[in-house]
Amino acid sequence: MNENVWILVLQLIVVIAAIFMGTRTSGIGLGVWGLVGVAVLVFCFPGTAPGNAPVDAVFIVITVITAASVMQAAGGIDWMVSIAAKAITSHPRSVVFLAPAMAFLFTVGAGTGNIFYPLLPVIYDVSYQQKIRPERALSVSAVASQVGILCSPVSAAVASMVVLLAPKGVDLGTLLLIMWPASIVGLGLAALVMMRHGKDLEDDPEFQRRLAEHLIKPPTENAHEKTLPRSAVLSASLFLAGVAVIVIFGLFEGIRPVIGTADDGSVTRLSITVIIEVVMGVIAALIFVFCKVKASDVPKQSTFPAGIVGAIALFGIAWLANTFVANNNKLIVDGLGSLVSGSSAFLGAVLFALALFLVAALTTSQSSATNAIVPIGLTIGLPASLLVGLWPAVMGIYTLPANGSQVATVAFDQTGTTKMGRFVVDHSFQLPNLVYIVSAIVVGVILSFVFVA
DSSP, X not given: OOHHHHHHHHHHHHHHHHHHHHHHHOTHHHHHHHHHHHHHHHHHSTTOOOOOOOHHHHHHHHHHHHHHHHHHHTTHHHHHHHHHHHHHSSSGGGHHHHHHXXXXXXXXXXXSGGGGGGGHHHHHHHHHHTTOOHHHHHHHHHHHHHHXXXXXXXXXXXXXXXXXXXXXXXXXXXXXXXXXXXXXXXXXXXXXXXXXXSOOGGGOHHXXXXXXXXXXXXXXXXXXXXXXXXXXXXXXXXXXXXHHHXXXXXXXGGGSOEEEEOTTSOEEEOOXXXXXXXXXXXXXXXXXXXXXXXXXXXXXXXHHHHHHHHHHHHHHHHHHHHHHHHHHHHHHHHHHHHHHHTSOHHHHHHHHHHHHHHHHHHHOOHHHHHHHHHHHHHHTTOOHHHHHHHGGGXXXXXXXSOSHHHHHHHHHOTTSOSXXXXXXXXXXXHHHHHHHHHHHHHHHHXXXXXXIO
């Protein structure tokens, strides 16, 4: 191996070691060890520049957590939990299916998985109060929040795929015609698998330890019958209205404010990321005003410390991943690309899916993996429709526990059932994600031949 390959391998070892130490420490420790990893890469490998710090992702978590905590102080989360609890009383395990469906649809509408964060406290509380192992609903919901990007007409990944495949006759409609059924089947099977995964909540040793040490309260009996303040419904309504506004801005780019105009007349509009941050801030302010919430009560809510821990953990781990990718991107893409391009058609298809998976795992970006590997698939002569069927492999972004939604989801599960894993790859999201990828690819490839080929 040449020197650059050795550097890539050594830096990858640093990344994995930092994640390993972070998962053993858990909580804020995950972010701290991520920062240690960044320090090792920057100071011990000459010429390695820090990657982009995940400022927007952290700010989204902070603003969403602020709004959710203000809503919780007004009783809004209790009200939403009570409504959801009533809906699932006769079928208590339905939250494992309903929660991922909500996460999927929210992401499809907004075009970004960041819309998932407001759902986290509700999914956790409903599961916990129904005495359902929160990991079952939370892990599939986190996967669904990213799968929705592959099915959203307004996501960057879908836009990239359409641009690449349009010259081959695959338009947006064809892409969604294949991805929607494949994704629904894949997520449905993942939810089925997770329904029986892990010990029941009352038998989980980590949950029992936290109960014994009074780190969490026991599940509330008949939570939906709890007397709630008058502000509960109003605060929840304001919060949900804010989410709806974000979804609408995500669906209709033309209504976003114009923030710049180029010489050729093209305009630049406000990004959905900024819209999420600003709208959540406005919603928090409205709840303060109309629901008479005391600012001093907000940090006392259970969602607030969990969210802040998630933001810190996200900052460290995501910065570490970005630094590794930014300094090794060309070698990663070129190496896997040459492997795919030198293969036969069938083997090329298999290697194409594997390359998508690995590049997505290393870059934690569906768009990056799409733009890097799909052109190679076209170059070796794979049918464009087949590439669509194989596209779910970009969910390799969840292979390592370095994605923001994974970190935030673990932070919200106060029972400790949703884990980052002790050995990096044995985290709570691995099983539902692999079930989704395999089943969605099978369905996607079949549909690509039925509808297109």
